[in-house]
Amino acid sequence: VTAPTITLTTDFGEDSPYVAAMKGVMLGINPDVRLLDLSHQIPAQDLRHAAFFLRHAIPYFPPGVVHLVVVDPGVGSARPLLYVRAAGHQLVVPDNGCWTTLAGPDVRDLTVIRLTEPSYWRHPVSSTFHGRDILAPVAAHLSRGLDARQLGPAVDQWVRLAVAPPVLQPGLFRGEVVFVDHFGNLITNIPAEALAPYPSPRLAVEVGGRRLALPWVKTYTDVEAGTFVGLTSSSGTLEVAAAQGHAARRLGAEIGTPVKVEVEGAPPV
């Protein structure tokens, strides 16, 4: 991109001055920087929410952008802070695994550097606000063209979020809710293409203690308001939605809720 650009993703909310302080620090280091809010509404310290958010936001950005991520339940502890270059995207982020689903299987695409060089930090460093005192200044220096190798040593160990892959058998899938979006739609980790062999699938879905017979639809408007449906999420996985309603609230489901899907109707072709 042309102008140096930093995006911000945090769980800080906007009622507290924390985001504003980070913006001020970055503008002080790089007066030309373009700051883009992605979200300050990540639920507090929710790493799985942050992981899904980043996985479905960062890949849409062009290379050259620096992504500042501060969801940091371990702030002030010995957990490291990292510079990550994964699949062409650059992040500064606590070492808590929230970024790891961004990395593809090709390890040549991945650089991870531990932030140890205090000359790029703000001093004194508060033990409760590394976002302001370490991550934001480092992001600002990177946006000015600093070579990331100046920030500290490359490492090959970091925290990974454990994500159980879905179990896919012909006509029977087991997975879980990996995200509840703003509209209450349940995004699962079951790839929609698992349904490809079934010409007109009907789904029996167990989620949140209930068993639902779901028509498989192309979009929310194909059925009456309130009807539960299955469809392909914008991330390409099975989504369980209540048309014009809030499926998560009605089903008592949240991130991590198990989902079991039986495909009824036509046998596999």
Added chain:
Amino acid sequence: VTAPTITLTTDFGEDSPYVAAMKGVMLGINPDVRLLDLSHQIPAQDLRHAAFFLRHAIPYFPPGVVHLVVVDPGVGSARPLLYVRAAGHQLVVPDNGCWTTLAGPDVRDLTVIRLTEPSYWRHPVSSTFHGRDILAPVAAHLSRGLDARQLGPAVDQWVRLAVAPPVLQPGLFRGEVVFVDHFGNLITNIPAEALAPYPSPRLAVEVGGRRLALPWVKTYTDVEAGTFVGLTSSSGTLEVAAAQGHAARRLGAEIGTPVKVEVEGAPPV
């Protein structure tokens, strides 16, 4: 304006990655674009709320800005997507009527184009996220100077939101709540100038099943905290407010609640 500029108005909230994905897509197409958030807190799929919001936000912008609007209960259905040029302002928006109150009576000021040219879209197009795959890329191409006529054919049919005009008789007005603002003030569709003939009006207002005697004041601080008052909203219509309080909650009123106003006191001059 100097820098190419796109504003964003959605009902996506900021906990989901949807807004962030659209920003990434636009930055990828136009690295120089300036992105301005107007709101991501439009209540989910609330077209009347969106209509009021746009009517009282867009006109303040200078020409040349592209306004991206994604409040889209019909996503994935056959409802068209539109480029609109109304009164000098440019929008990309689903064809659901939320923009139509922006257009003045002068039809020469209005251009509406149906987005049918897939070469300006992102592929594959998700059936649940046209904001990311059609509207955002189109906005970004427009911000680079693309001639809107490349986007598809001009049309002369589109959805209009039905808005009943207020009924204004001497001393007796009937209308409705058209917006409840962040402070709980009730904005009605009754023009404040209807009160101009009355030198010191007192209002008897029926709203939400209650009848209130309202002093007509210039500002919230003219009365004690908690007192209901009538005043001219920042949109130039009758506003019913509870000084330093939340009128909507106290009266159980929402968008669409009927409002009946009798003007007491001095007869018309």
Added chain:
Amino acid sequence: VTAPTITLTTDFGEDSPYVAAMKGVMLGINPDVRLLDLSHQIPAQDLRHAAFFLRHAIPYFPPGVVHLVVVDPGVGSARPLLYVRAAGHQLVVPDNGCWTTLAGPDVRDLTVIRLTEPSYWRHPVSSTFHGRDILAPVAAHLSRGLDARQLGPAVDQWVRLAVAPPVLQPGLFRGEVVFVDHFGNLITNIPAEALAPYPSPRLAVEVGGRRLALPWVKTYTDVEAGTFVGLTSSSGTLEVAAAQGHAARRLGAEIGTPVKVEVEGAPPV
């Protein structure tokens, strides 16, 4: 800074079109301006919240930025609107005291001008929305380089927020909660350095009707989840937190709640 820059801090929320209208007005006056949201989630008309927010956000910005602040319970009344230059930072703000904690003791660092020159305003001026019609246009003109002395006369009287200083005796401190952050942590006005004489302090804290024995820790992760702790806030004062929990909700504390601290353990060195 290089590009002309205006930050925005309001209690308007983002569901209403008020912030958007101000952005449009400013862009119309200065097409080159860079607009940075600091917060639109200040609790409605809460001047003490706004004061803490500004005190802990504005000082991080470089000089040259214009800070637009609209938390304005007195809108439309005779309360003046001000241009303030304090410690090198420029604000346009209602005269309600929310900015005064930014000013240091050195009066040579402080310029306060009453906004009286209507040629820099938007007309007609709504009596309920001075943010759009006076403060935003003035901020935009300032961002274009207007000399602030053109805006009106310098004054030496303004509203100050009364803030009782903490009472600090050896081993016994009395103060109050000055901020509840997004995570529910209680930020007090008791300077953490008051604890410096105590080599390994334990605190007995009275807050919200409860007496708590608090370990003094360096960071939230030093104790089990849910444990109440005392630590140095990112503002340098005593913070009372519940590790990975919401202290304010558990203690029923809010801004203004008195806090009494007894330091147990080792006597002063």
